[in-house]
Amino acid sequence: MKIYVLDGSPEQSVFGADLATRYSDSAKNAGHDVRLVRVRDLRFDPILHAGYKEIQELEPDLVAQQENLEWCEHFVLVTPVWWESVPAQVKGLFDRAILPGFAFKMHTDDLIPGWDKKLSGRSARVIYTQTIPFWYSLLWRRDAFFQALKRGVLEFVGIHPVRRTALNVLNAHESTKNRYLAKVEKLGQKGV
Numbered sequence: 001m002k003i004y005v006l007d008g009s010p011e012q013s014v015f016g017a018d019l020a021t022r023y024s025d026s027a028k029n030a031g032h033d034v035r036l037v038r039v040r041d042l043r044f045d046p047i048l049h050a051g052y053k054e055i056q057e058l059e060p061d062l063v064a065q066q067e068n069l070e071w072c073e074h075f076v077l078v079t080p081v082w083w084e085s086v087p088a089q090v091k092g093l094f095d096r097a098i099l100p101g102f103a104f105k106m107h108t109d110d111l112i113p114g115w116d117k118k119l120s121g122r123s124a125r126v127i128y129t130q131t132i133p134f135w136y137s138l139l140w141r142r143d144a145f146f147q148a149l150k151r152g153v154l155e156f157v158g159i160h161p162v163r164r165t166a167l168n169v170l171n172a173h174e175s176t177k178n179r180y181l182a183k184v185e186k187l188g189q190k191g192v
Helices: 015-029 060-071 088-097 134-139 144-157 174-190
Strands: 002-007 033-038 074-080 104-107 114-117 123-130 162-168
Touching: 002 015, 002 060, 015 033, 015 074, 015 123, 015 174, 033 060, 060 088, 114 144, 123 144, 123 174, 134 144, 134 162, 144 162, 162 174
Parallel strands: 002 033, 002 074, 074 123, 123 162
Antiparallel strands: 104 114
16 A cells, blocks of 8 residues: 655654654555655745635645655544644645645536545545543534544545544553554554
């Protein structure tokens, strides 16, 4: 399987970076073709200055991420949850690279809005770290983070199914982190 792993951690010395590395290494060792990209190493303007009225010229790092999305069969995003969303660099990458014409095409003449999903045929997994229990995010937050990412971004452009691995890292002991790493390693081996 061709797997594109995006490490959305803004800094190297965090647990999310370890999770992305573990997933990538285990997938490679299992024979999958893996491209690991760390968003913090990319150089691009994350701001979509004119919305979609005027498409900004893409920096080489964004062109490379579009190529990775076209190339992959499975997309893995490893990210922390900040304010029920992804960090600004990840959001900026989505805003700037997942563009009309590339990832989707709106039907302008339809009475009911519709669009072509140009990244169909790919699956995804979102591995995210948060500082609240999973049940709390489901019950009280209505799963806002995952649903926005799943429905509003990935499924919108045709990536389906989108699965999740939610990890509560608040006060996580070393044994808990090791259990999380082992879980992610198994996912990488299977390419899911």
